[in-house]
Amino acid sequence: MACNVMEKPRAGVINPIFTCQPAGAQFASIGIKDCIGIVHGGQGCVMFVRLIFSQHFKESFELASSSVHEEGAVFGALRRVEEGVDVLLMRYPHVKVIPIITTCSTEIIGDDIDGLVIKLNEGLLKEKYSDREVYLVPIHSPSFVGSMISGYDSAVKDIVKYFATKEEPNGKVNLFTGWVNPGDVTALKHLLKEMDIDATVLFEIEEFDSPLMPDGQHVSHGETTIEDLQSTANATASIALNRYEGGKAAQYLEQEFNVPATLGPTPIGIRNTDSFLQTLKQITGKPISPSLVKERGIAVDALTDLAHMFLAEKKVAIYGNPDLVIGLAQFCIDLEMKPVLLLLGDDNPFYVDDPRIKELKENVDWDMDIVTNADLWVMEDRIKNTGLELDLILGHSKGRFSSIDHKIPMVRVGFPTYDRAGMFRHPVVGYAGATWLAEEMANALFTDMEYKGNREWSLNVW
Amino acid sequence: MAYHEFDCSTCIPERKKHAVLKGPEETLADALPAGYLSTIPGSISERGCAYCGAKHVIGTPMKDVIHISHGPVGCTYDTWQTKRYISDNDNFQLKYTFATDMKEKHVIFGAEKLLKQNILEAFKAFPNIKRMSIYQTCASALIGDDISAIAQEVMEELPDVDIFVCNSPGFRGPSQSGGHHTICIAWLNDKVGTVEPKITSDYVINYVGEYNIQGDQEVMQDYFKRMGIQVLSTFTGNGSYDDLRAMHRAHLNVLECARSSEYLCNELRVRYGIPRLDIDGFGFEPLSASLRKVGLFFGIEDRAEEIIREETARWKPELDWYKERLHGKKVCLWPGGSKLWHWAHVIHEEMGVEVVSVYTKFGHQGDMEKGISRAEEGALAIDDPNELESLEAMYKLKPDCIFTGKRPGEFAKKIRVPYLNAHGYHNGPWKGFEGWVRFARDIYNAIYSPVHQLAMVDISKDEIPTDRGFVTRRMLSDKNLGEEVRNAPGLRQYTGKFDLIPDLRNKTAKDYPYLRQDAPEELEQQETA
Numbered sequence: 001m002a003c004n005v006m007e008k009p010r011a012g013v014i015n016p017i018f019t020c021q022p023a024g025a026q027f028a029s030i031g032i033k034d035c036i037g038i039v040h041g042g043q044g045c046v047m048f049v050r051l052i053f054s055q056h057f058k059e060s061f062e063l064a065s066s067s068v069h070e071e072g073a074v075f076g077a078l079r080r081v082e083e084g085v086d087v088l089l090m091r092y093p094h095v096k097v098i099p100i101i102t103t104c105s106t107e108i109i110g111d112d113i114d115g116l117v118i119k120l121n122e123g124l125l126k127e128k129y130s131d132r133e134v135y136l137v138p139i140h141s142p143s144f145v146g147s148m149i150s151g152y153d154s155a156v157k158d159i160v161k162y163f164a165t166k167e168e169p170n171g172k173v174n175l176f177t178g179w180v181n182p183g184d185v186t187a188l189k190h191l192l193k194e195m196d197i198d199a200t201v202l203f204e205i206e207e208f209d210s211p212l213m214p215d216g217q218h219v220s221h222g223e224t225t226i227e228d229l230q231s232t233a234n235a236t237a238s239i240a241l242n243r244y245e246g247g248k249a250a251q252y253l254e255q256e257f258n259v260p261a262t263l264g265p266t267p268i269g270i271r272n273t274d275s276f277l278q279t280l281k282q283i284t285g286k287p288i289s290p291s292l293v294k295e296r297g298i299a300v301d302a303l304t305d306l307a308h309m310f311l312a313e314k315k316v317a318i319y320g321n322p323d324l325v326i327g328l329a330q331f332c333i334d335l336e337m338k339p340v341l342l343l344l345g346d347d348n349p350f351y352v353d354d355p356r357i358k359e360l361k362e363n364v365d366w367d368m369d370i371v372t373n374a375d376l377w378v379m380e381d382r383i384k385n386t387g388l389e390l391d392l393i394l395g396h397s398k399g400r401f402s403s404i405d406h407k408i409p410m411v412r413v414g415f416p417t418y419d420r421a422g423m424f425r426h427p428v429v430g431y432a433g434a435t436w437l438a439e440e441m442a443n444a445l446f447t448d449m450e451y452k453g454n455r456e457w458s459l460n461v462w
Numbered sequence: 463m464a465y466h467e468f469d470c471s472t473c474i475p476e477r478k479k480h481a482v483l484k485g486p487e488e489t490l491a492d493a494l495p496a497g498y499l500s501t502i503p504g505s506i507s508e509r510g511c512a513y514c515g516a517k518h519v520i521g522t523p524m525k526d527v528i529h530i531s532h533g534p535v536g537c538t539y540d541t542w543q544t545k546r547y548i549s550d551n552d553n554f555q556l557k558y559t560f561a562t563d564m565k566e567k568h569v570i571f572g573a574e575k576l577l578k579q580n581i582l583e584a585f586k587a588f589p590n591i592k593r594m595s596i597y598q599t600c601a602s603a604l605i606g607d608d609i610s611a612i613a614q615e616v617m618e619e620l621p622d623v624d625i626f627v628c629n630s631p632g633f634r635g636p637s638q639s640g641g642h643h644t645i646c647i648a649w650l651n652d653k654v655g656t657v658e659p660k661i662t663s664d665y666v667i668n669y670v671g672e673y674n675i676q677g678d679q680e681v682m683q684d685y686f687k688r689m690g691i692q693v694l695s696t697f698t699g700n701g702s703y704d705d706l707r708a709m710h711r712a713h714l715n716v717l718e719c720a721r722s723s724e725y726l727c728n729e730l731r732v733r734y735g736i737p738r739l740d741i742d743g744f745g746f747e748p749l750s751a752s753l754r755k756v757g758l759f760f761g762i763e764d765r766a767e768e769i770i771r772e773e774t775a776r777w778k779p780e781l782d783w784y785k786e787r788l789h790g791k792k793v794c795l796w797p798g799g800s801k802l803w804h805w806a807h808v809i810h811e812e813m814g815v816e817v818v819s820v821y822t823k824f825g826h827q828g829d830m831e832k833g834i835s836r837a838e839e840g841a842l843a844i845d846d847p848n849e850l851e852s853l854e855a856m857y858k859l860k861p862d863c864i865f866t867g868k869r870p871g872e873f874a875k876k877i878r879v880p881y882l883n884a885h886g887y888h889n890g891p892w893k894g895f896e897g898w899v900r901f902a903r904d905i906y907n908a909i910y911s912p913v914h915q916l917a918m919v920d921i922s923k924d925e926i927p928t929d930r931g932f933v934t935r936r937m938l939s940d941k942n943l944g945e946e947v948r949n950a951p952g953l954r955q956y957t958g959k960f961d962l963i964p965d966l967r968n969k970t971a972k973d974y975p976y977l978r979q980d981a982p983e984e985l986e987q988q989e990t991a
Contacts (some may be wrong), residue, residue: 011579015558015559016535020535044511044638054868060869062849064504065506067507068633070633104601105600108601143534144566216876218853347565398543
């Protein structure tokens with residue numbers, strides 16, 4: 001009875017948990033206002049990423065491609081980026097920021113996008129767009145390194161590094177949210193507001209849940225401004241809620257501008273939200289407000305109704321973004337559940353030394369496997385072939401058939417969650433997130449009890 | 463015909479050659495949009511890549527196959543679970559996808575060993591699946607891995623498996639169309655003719671260019687079976703790998719999506735002398751004509767006529783119910799390739815809508831020729847559309863509905879234009895007689911959605927009626943219809959089931975005698991002659 005950390009026992013991937021780095025860079029790109037990224041590679045690298053964003057958010061986001069065809073692949077394709085920047089600037093007069101995002105193909109052929117940016121800054125931008133404020137941000141995201149997680153982490157760092165400019169202290173906190181949903185940003189901003197803390201939220205993606213308005217505004221985009229990014233160097237402190245999604249940027253600001261960085265915890269569950277508020281209190285000296293005490297009380301009340309009566313002992317498998325998976329596992333343990341399988345979908349060597357993973361290894365008193373570089377087949381193979389019994393799966397929509405075919409209830413969480421309505425609207429962080437998660441899990445179990453005729457009568461009274 | 467210049471594209475003059483307005487008294491000879499040309503970088507085109515054209519569009523609908531992409535994980539992940547090509551073997555091809563997960567060290571030192579390990583692992587994980595397709599990606603093409611050599615090596619080691627290799631990296635050509643071509647020819651060169659099928663009918667076809675979106679293939683296969691025709695293989699929706707290896711034994715290639723797979727039919731004609739017959743499963747008249755043509759080819763027109771009679775009697779009254787209510791509605795027909803000409807005239811004829819624009823993401827000029835000639839006068843035809851042009855077109859044309867992809871549908875929503883998914887359908891299948899009624903029903907539901915009506919209201923400016931608790935679709939659609947239409951006897955709304963496919967799968971086809979089975983030599987002689 002112990003917690004073991006292991007690598008997936010195969011070389012290949014059957015049903016991947018993550019996509020590749022450029023998708024992460026593209027997710028960072030759409031969080032910035034007046035920004036359209038150009039992905040330097042084949043067209044599919046953009047088309048499908050835009051599709052999956054639209055599957056998840058039910059919105060369309062703008063991203064361009066350098067449309068590398070055969071000629072570019074053979075003779076070099078920097079000319080395609082030059083043309084792409086020009087076309088984009090001509091046709092989108094509001095655009096100020098253009099991240100230039102590489103892919104596997106253009107990294108392999110060795111296109112020098114950093115050199116190109118210098119060339120464009122000296123040439124095209126001076127000659128043709130001298131009256132425009134334009135920032136070309138090179139972002140290296142070869143698909144054969146890391147995953148969408150490291151792609152996001154590096155891109156956030158590259159963007160912050162590009163813009164951060166030392167000026168007078170601004171008295172704000174940099175809050176790197178990691179790869180979250182609009183509902184999470186709303187919940188986090190609510191906590192900050194209740195503590196009267198002024199923060200730069202990276203990225204401001206609440207508007208990803210964009211309205212259908214009478215004036216026909218048609219594009220969903222983030223609201224993080226150039227000024228927000230520039231002033232990150234002047235903050236009191238940085239908090240990167242997700243160690244692996246924004247951590248690099250926070251560390252960069254610490255090293256370069258002495259902005260102290262706190263990594264984590266991902267505020268999933270009561271305990272982690274408490275820690276987050278404690279960190280905020282320490283950084284700003286501001287007290288935790290009575291309104292939050294009450295809010296916490298509502299959440300704890302809701303959890304009390306569920307934990308020991310319904311959730312205790314339930315065996316759960318969790319997959320997805322690493323900080324999300326770890327946060328959910330911690331929360332499930334507080335709810336008396338038993339996470340038995342955690343899947344972290346890339347080969348990041350630092351997972352083994354993550355203090356939270358070490359804490360699990362030291363304290364978990366049931367069989368729990370944490371598999372790194374995992375794919376979804378790790379879970380399904382165990383269900384199908386080695387007798388893994390699960391009461392619940394927590395993860396994103398790509399694993400839906402593991403749940404459907406094996407009749408295991410599942411709560412959709414993370415990215416992408418296209419097979420359930422409106423998941424991006426609900427937070428998993430903060431006290432509100434804790435309540436929502438626990439109730440979603442309970443309701444999934446209840447529905448399953450009713451479909452299977454499994455102690456469904458017990459819900460008559462509770 | 464005159465070229466149309468979009469306001470948003472005056473700064474990229476080469477775009478002018480890509481759009482045409484179909485004017486009165488003008489012909490295709492006056493102007494035809496350029497097609498299948500290099501994409502303009504930064505234009506926010508909607509095109510995909512040649513990898514997805516090969517693997518995602520054509521390869522993966524094959525149902526009993528491990529589909530593995532040799533490259534970093536993203537190509538596999540991104541194209542997985544984004545289409546609705548179902549199969550009658552529990553959707554194996556939708557549920558499982560495989561990537562070799564190429565990393566930096568493989569890029570430097572080569573990934574052939576990794577590939578081999580992957581192949582063995584995949585067959586081990588799914589011991590009942592003995593067939594595999596391997597798809598090259600940008601990364602594996604650029605590092606020059608010899609995928610075919612590895613596949614050959616494995617086939618020698620594991621004699622019960624068979625592996626198909628498709629070398630169609632993402633950068634191959636301006637759009638996904640390059641991938642369609644590559645995979646068709648690769649399949650023909652490497653696999654056709656390597657299996658001898660069991661012939662069970664006097665009338666044997668390959669059904670080509672049909673991807674079983676929401677069950678289209680199964681609907682059409684039902685008609686063929688009812689005519690006593692053996693569908694030897696379907697390329698590729700709901701198709702079986704080994705059946706497709708035996709394509710050379712069909713008497714006729716029945717071609718649906720000519721854009722994606724006419725290459726295959728043309729070559730089957732050249733190499734094996736199998737004639738190509740283009741058909742159309744969309745729309746009562748084109749479908750009826752198609753069944754007649756197939757019947758005529760084999761001399762079994764009566765069997766086709768029986769189906770047409772039966773199906774038309776069952777479903778026409780329902781189609782007409784919708785036609786009365788869709789009459790004059792403006793639609794933009796903005797699919798990927800072939801649907802622009804599959805649908806343009808027939809949605810006008812049979813549903814009464816006006817096609818005010820056609821576009822194609824990856825079509826060639828031939829597709830435009832057919833599409834434009836079938837669209838209404840005044841229609842705007844756009845090749846390789848981009849986001850701003852699509853918006854400008856919608857503002858100008860004010861369509862009541864557009865048929866396009868999922869993501870463009872999202873920005874159409876924002877300017878309050880309802881969309882239907884032209885690629886994956888809303889509630890299909892849309893092929894077949896019943897399917898066509900389902901399409902009409904879906905259009906009706908989109909255009910007359912009470913929610914759509916609410917989206918048009920600005921509560922800060924408009925007069926808001928306070929006496930309405932709800933509105934039904936019919937209160938909207940029947941408002942201006944005369945009594946004789948509103949309650950026309952014999953017309954009715956769609957009465958089919960939510961899912962019509964299970965019944966088709968459980969059906970036993972009428973048994974026609976196989977007359978020539980005792981004379982295989984004669985058959986052989988005729989074929990070679």
